[in-house]
Amino acid sequence: MATAPARTRPGHLARREALIGYVFISPWLIGFLVFLAGPILASLGLSFTQYKPGQIPIWVGLANYVRMFGDELFYLSLSVTTKYTLISVPLGLAIALGLALLLNQKVPGQRFFRTVFYVPSLISGVAMAIVFAWIFNSRFGILNYLLSFLKLDGPNWLSDPDFTLSAFVLMSLWGVGSTVVIFIAALQGVPVALYEAASLDGAVGWRRFIHITLPMISPVVLFAAITGVIGTFQTFAVSYIMTSGGPANASLFYLLYLYKNAFNWFEMGYASALAWFLFLIILICTGLLLRTSDLWVHYEGLGKK
Template sequence: MSEIITAIEQVLGRLGMSPDVQPLGAFLVLLAAIYVLFLGPLWFAVRRQWVHRSTAAFWVFISPWVFGFLLFTVGPMAYSLVLSFFDWNLIDPPSFTGLDNYTEAASDPLVAKAVQVTLTYAALSVPLQVALSLGVALLMNVRVRGIHVFRTIWYLPSLVTGVAQVVLFLWVFNPGYGLLNGVLRVFGIEGPAWFADPGWALPAVVIMSLWTVGGNMVIYLAGLQDVPTELYEAAHLDGAGAVRRFWSITLPQISPVIFFNVITGLIGAMQTFTQGYVVTQAGGGPSHSLLFFVLYLYQNAFEYFRMGYASALAWILLVMILLLTALIFRGSAFWVYYESTRPKEARFARAK
């Protein structure tokens, strides 16, 4: 494929396009070619009345998503599945090795460590995040003047994400002059070395993740405000106390929000990368205590250039995430409550 690109770029160069823009030009030419191949037959089919006009319009309208899906999701996934049976360092031609990458991953102690780190992080951070953001949302769900100030304060940290957050928490967890150990010292406790201590590095990242629960809190708050007040009034008349009202009304009513939060939180936690990368300077931390799975994948792909092995790791990650998600979906039947009168909007919405 790179020959085609080079050829197009040469043509564009001769037409006076600057070298910086040539790759973009070549890409757009390819995209235009794909669109012609797609629109031509479609137009013909509409003319011949094989395809209804509105069906054709529908496909044209969703074509950005379709091409993106093929180009950046399905295509790459199929490609990486094939690649995972090869050895390739980007320079020599790929060589077929069968299941070697997978058997190697199964016995690679660092893969085991990366899986352990990632699953531990998910198992600790997701429930804590759900509990904390829900708890705070419950506290904030009152009509008091100035409550908006509190909501803003809790939400603000979730804007300090990525590298900036890690930079800040490198200081918070600094063993010598950091905030956390400074506070602990006031109580006469000598805090651990956090990021430098194999046993405390991961808990430190979990604490760091809790600082940004404000984003989830906003979603819970919206969910809580949707709970019909008649339910609470009826329960109050029946003499239900606050605890009872929480367990029998609030929790079932917002269980779909919790479910959504658990799923997105889990998928996010399994993909953690920046924290491990920046804290450990791409290393993995003391005795690999911050070797998140995606970080190990990144090291294999872009530091050791083992593209086949990295692809196999990517598929292992995908299967792990899908299994966990399926497990939670299965389990959700027992604790997620949906109104039975919920309209099947998708079916009614389609205009006839």
């Protein structure tokens, strides 16, 4: 009978190695504690206070959280962000998947096209926002110019509240390149044997996609959906630069509202509460996606769908 190895205290060498390990990671560790964990905990504490920069925070308990539920702009910003998430994430995933399927075909110039589709996602949000402000210009923008060929009178994308969010959704598609790359990697991981077996059974085209490709890449789709939801709930730079939340608050994203409270209106305590509520929203959305993943994500080797 095998005996369990005797538990021994780590030797001098092991302790020294551990110490050296900590020393090596200490720049990150210190940075994490000082610049991330510290502010995170501080913001949690501040969310229970009325805190104006330069003044001592005053404890108000749950007042900031209660205030949210009577705050019209809170609901408005949450509604804008939720609508944006519900439209742009599924649309972005669908388009990214479609492009990945096309770019996964063995065609001449495949690598070139993959690069071309990825390059836009390297452009900073600020630069993109400035360029898109021109693209969406109703008089001189290229988008309305192209629509004019279809005999369509393009709207005032960024001045008309009815179209502003659509403009932001369209703009979000510009950055699908990084998701496309992830999907291509996933598509290339689907065993060829499965397609061969499907062909023998007479499954081609759409049925192959629905019954083989999609289930096999579903864990990656889940990953892209979760990161997409987190990313869209954190939308800030584009609306800050392009519209500052306007017109008529049509692009007042949650994070922009939070920012205005913190930096424009001296409401650092309320802004901290908004930040923690956003964390809760993202946590719930991620939890829901993970919960429902049992229904639609296929994990090979786990004996379930």
